[in-house]
Amino acid sequence: MIRDITLGQYYQTESVIHRLDPRTKLLGTLVYLISLFIFTKPWVFVTAAVFLLLVLVLSRVPLKFMLKGLRPIIFILLFTIIVNMFWIKGTVLVSWWKLSITVEGLKQAGSMGTRLILLILGSNLMTLTTTPTRLTNAMESLMRPLKLIKVPVHEIAMMMSIALRFIPILLEETDRIMKAQLARGADFESGNVFKKAKSLVPVLVPLFISAFRRANDLAMAMEARCYHGGKGRTQYKPLKYKARDFVAYFILVLYVAAVIVIGKFIT
Amino acid sequence: MAKKKIGEKTAPEGRPSSFLQIRKLKYEYIRRDEENNVEGITTAVDDVSFDVKEGEFIAILGHNGSGKSTLAKHINAILFPEEGEVILDGMNTKDEDKLLDIRRTAGMVFQNPDNQIIGQVVDEDVAFGPENMGVPTEEIKQRVEESLKTLGMWEYRNSSPNRLSGGQKQRVSIASVIAMHPKCIIFDEPTAMLDPRGRYEVIRAARALNEVEGITIILITHYMEEVIHADRVLVMDKGKVKMEGTPREIFSRVEELKELRLTVPQVTELAWELKKSGLPIPDGILTREELIKEILKIMKEYIYR
Structure with a gap:
């Protein structure tokens, strides 16, 4: 059922990682992503991969699920690797017509590819272990200092959570309108890109009208409450750091230290 | 009747006798063209006055466009009267300082179950009202548990609202209103988009809240079957209150109802048709049991004669 889709592909299970405060996971992921970009040394990538693997084991998410996240970026991944392989000048390894693969090129391609894979897998692990609601809460809480410079933090978070709530409903509605238009003889398949885009107008117009109506109803319902x-405003489930979060932060610091030591001193 | 007693008990002394007073209420929708010129005026509510006692179960009937929903939205200060006034529990809805107090006194359940659930998880939605009211965290937890249990939705507390049936979604909406501890709940056509089972669930919940908790209920609907348990029924047409009385009184006037384009419950209509064709059946039959009793009475007389 289209209604069952969950954004961010949350994988439901019981684990330490799932129970961590979403702020810990959000900050942890951010630090992890940055750590991938400080050094370009193979040992750093090995450290990062081992760290990710450890977290994965703790999270009890099957490896298969995490690798699924790589599917949409396969094209970008291959493109990056190939371009890097042929682009970089240096000691020629293999040469063919005007193209040549160099040792430096291979190294660069390897590190860029690994970086990209770890980047996606790392952020995937966060969304697999955190529900969108908790993630929104974490963002609201972490962005709170921005209130001082008049950023409407609460409103942004509220808008995000309402959007998340209505995406499945609007998807279902789109589906229904498309079927209704098909029954009236609409054609969404044939023709070139422009023709296809134009054929979507009879879907988008009713969809927008209904979205505005829903927005109006929802605003009224919110005011009535x-x-x-x-x-x-008080909070039903305020975010609270527990002991395990401090342990997680401590491990994160150890990881960063390890990356810096390995990046600086091991050649 | 037991529920009348509850109503009287919960009304504190020294207050005006009516919980809700609507005085000469008038509201117009003004249609404008693109240059903002007035194109036409529709009077949605026209000179309506009535009182509701605390603990009463009031039903407002009317076909589409009779102004019943517009009227309902005045009670919890979503719309404001153009003329006349609405006084809820001693608070005038024109008083802006009382806005939040009015809305927490009179909660509202709307028609479309999808468009009134704000949370992505059932319990979060129930917590939304108390959160806005600034209730402390520990108390919100209690209120969420208590109201979901009242509506029999506690086991669904961790579900996404998208996975519930229409009737279940409306029960979550009711629980969300209950969590604000209102004295009065306005149901604005809560069953219009539901299947018969969902309709039954919602109406049963409304009745239970009235009888057990003593909450004042104002039910807006166009389904006749739903109003037979009300203490009092108002029938609206073209913005005016056309009929007022107990369900039995209202349903005795079948011809008038038909003029207002309202259908009476099947049983009532059957009884009315039987009476018209000569059987001695009293007016205002509301349930199947009543009709069976009357028919049995007639049959016995016929047999023993």
Whole structure:
């Protein structure tokens, strides 16, 4: 069922990683991603991969699920590797027509590829172990200092969570409108790109009208339930750091230290 | 009747006798063209006055466009009267400082179950109202548990609302209103988009809240079957209250109802047709049991004669 889709492909299970505070996971992922870009040494990538593997084992998410996340980027991945392989000048290894593969090129391609894979897998692991709601909460909480420079943090978070709530509903509605138009003889398949785009107009117009109507209803329902912005609002499930979060932060610091030591001193 | 007693008990002394007073309420929708000129005026609610006592179960009937939903939205200050006034539990809806108090006193359940659930998980949606009211975290937890249990939805607390049936979604919406501890709940056509089973679930919940918790219920609907348990029924047409009385009184006036393009419950209509063709059946039959009793009575007389 189209209604069952969950954004961010949350994988439901019980694990330490799942139970971590979403802020810990969000910051941890951010630090991890940065750590991939500081050094370009093979040993650093090995460290990063081992760290990721450890977290994966702790999270009890099957490896298969995490690798699924690589599918959409296969094309970009191959493109990056191939371009890097042929582009970089240096000691020629194999030469053929105007193209030549160099030792430096291979190294560069390897590190870029690994970097990309770890990048995707790392952020995937976060979305696999954190529900979108908790992620939104974490963002609201982490962005709170921005309130000082008048960024409407609460409103942004509220908009994000409402969007997440309505995406499946609007998807289902799109499906229904498309079927209704098909039954009236609409053709979404044939023709070139422009013709196809044009044929979507009879779907988009009713969809937008219905979305506005829903927005109006929802605004009324929120007002009826005393919504008046973030002022004076309490929280049902406030985020609270537990002991395991401090342990996680400690491990993260150890990891960063390891990356720096390996990157600087091991050649 | 037991529920009348509850109503009287919960009404504190020294307050105005009516919980809700609507006085000469008038509201117009003004249609404008692109240059903002007035194109036409539709009077949605026209000179409506009535009172509701605390603990009462009121049903407002009317076909589409009779102004019943517009009227309902005045009670919890979503719309404001153009003329006349609405006083809820001693608060005038024109008083802006009382806005949040009014909305927490009178909760509202809307028609479309999808468009009134804000949370992505059932329990978060129930918590939304109390969060806005600034209720402390520990108390929100209690209220969520208590209201979901009241509506029999506690086992679904961790589900996504998208996976529930229409009736279940409306029960979550009711639980969300209950969590704000309102004195009154306005149901604005809560069953219009539901299947018969969902309709039954919602109406049963509304009745239970009225009878057990003593909450004042204002039910807006166009389904006749749903109003037979109300204490009082108002029938609206073209923005005006055309009929007022107990369900039995209202349903005795079958011809008038038909003029207002409203159908009476099947049983009532059958009884009315039987009476018209000469059987001695009283007016305002509301349930199948009543009709069976009356028919049995007639049959016995016929046999023993």
